Amino acid sequence: MAVADLIGAAIGVLLLVIVAYLLVGSTISTAQIVTTAQKSVTLQEQIQLRTDFTITDATPSLSGFNCTIKNTGTEIISDFTHMDIIAYDNSSKNYQLYTYSNSSGVYGTWTISFYGNEVIHSHELDPGESYILQVTTSTGTPPSWFQITTGNGVYASEFL
Known part of the structure; x- marks a missing residue:
């Protein structure tokens, strides 16, 4: 046992x-x-803190509006597919979401119409550089207010 x-x-x-x-x-x-x-998460927060841009110009156009953004941060802005533009339309009293498109003239989208004088990184918004964005609204009229938001949550807004 x-x-x-x-x-x-x-x-x-x-x-x-x-x-x-x-x-x-x-x-x-x-x-x-x-x-x-x-x-x-810490790395994403650091990138978000270094990302900043301003809207330096916004003008109505025949199909919507154009605006110029300038990278005032220290981080390169390059992920345009995750950038959105939200606009408030006075005529419909509604907010519209505009997503990125490679081709211009598509209703409900925005595209980069002028990349500026890029020297180092092609098709990336380096610190100090400016891009001109073209937003094609579905109504063809410019909104009264819009906001541009990057993929990491940094945003800037402007009245037209």
Whole structure:
């Protein structure tokens, strides 16, 4: 009987070691995932703090309006597909969302009509550079107010 007790105790200890190993392993991997997520959030917040732009000019056009934006931050603005323009239309008393398009003249979109004098990064808005944006409204009339928002949440607004 002593051998059976010894074998039972050994199996019990082995099971305890396996359970402890699994718990410690899962705890360590969870801690690594949380740490990586915290680093990613911190990096995104730093990029957001360094991103800034101003609207230097806004003029109505035949199909909507044009505006000039200037990068006044220290971060390059290049993700135009995630930039949106929200405009308030006085005639319909409604907000309209305009998304980025590579081609001009598409209703309900905006595009870059002039890239300025780019020297270093082609089709990226470097600090100090200006782009002219063309917004084609669905009604063909310019809105009374609009806001440009980057992919990381930085925005600027202007009245027409």
